[in-house]
Amino acid sequence: MTKTILHIDASARRDGSATRDLSDRIVKHLGAARIIRRDLASPLPLLTEDWINANFTPADQRDETQRDQLALSDTLVNELQEADTIVVGLPIYNFSVPAAFKAWIDLVARVGLTFSYTENGPKGLLEGKRAVLAIASGGTAVGSEVDFATNYAKHVLGFIGIHEVDVVAADQMALDAETTLAKAQKAVLELAA
Structure with a gap:
């Protein structure tokens, strides 16, 4: 049994979402x-100039306003750091990831916390x-x-050090939802727990 799962839902749909159903099944299967739940249907803020300035100010030199700017990001990073497994319900919107998931990425990809720069390039810190x-x-x-979501999500996770990434796909549902969902539900049961 996994110790801690960070369960992220990126679908804007709260009801009738295939990714929410699949991610719930995965979390139950893995145990x-x-x-830790993070529902991105409640939108995260986009990066601002103030946030960027706070992020690039050394931690020991940040004022209270800058610490407040980074508080949510710090919480999101802590959720990632505490998790052994991250389960993401990720719909493909217009060939890519939902904007809410991109906002999450922007808030968690932080130098010194989830990745570092080395002589050989960036190194993920969440190995x-x-x-x-x-x-x-x-x-x-x-x-x-034309799938710009899956490889992007895998790349970003690898960038922060998460290289073991499984994909359960219920794709092309407009063509045959019943068959593709059944295939995806079977794939959930085949995941190593």
Whole structure:
């Protein structure tokens, strides 16, 4: 059993979402002593100039306003650091990730906390964690040349050090939702716990 799962839902749909259903199934299948929930249907703020200035001010030199600017980001980073496994319900919107997921990425990809710069380039600081992406689409085939969501999500996770990434896909649901959902639900049961 996994100790801690960070369960992220990126779908704007709270009801009838294939990715929410799949990510719930994955979390139940994997089992965890503790589950941290992050629902991105409640939007995260976009980066601002004040946030960027606060982020690039050394931690020991930040004033109270700058610490407040980074408080949510610090919480999101802590959730990632505490998790052994990250499960993301990730729909493909217009060939890519939802804006809410991109906002989350911008808030957690922080030098010195989730990655560092080295002589050999960036190095992720969240090594030893696993991620499972529950991806759904209406018409985009996962892994196709027009799927800009799956490889991007895997790349960003790798950038912060999470290289073990499984994908459960319910893609091209507009063509045959019943068959693709059944295939995805079977794939959930085949995930190593």
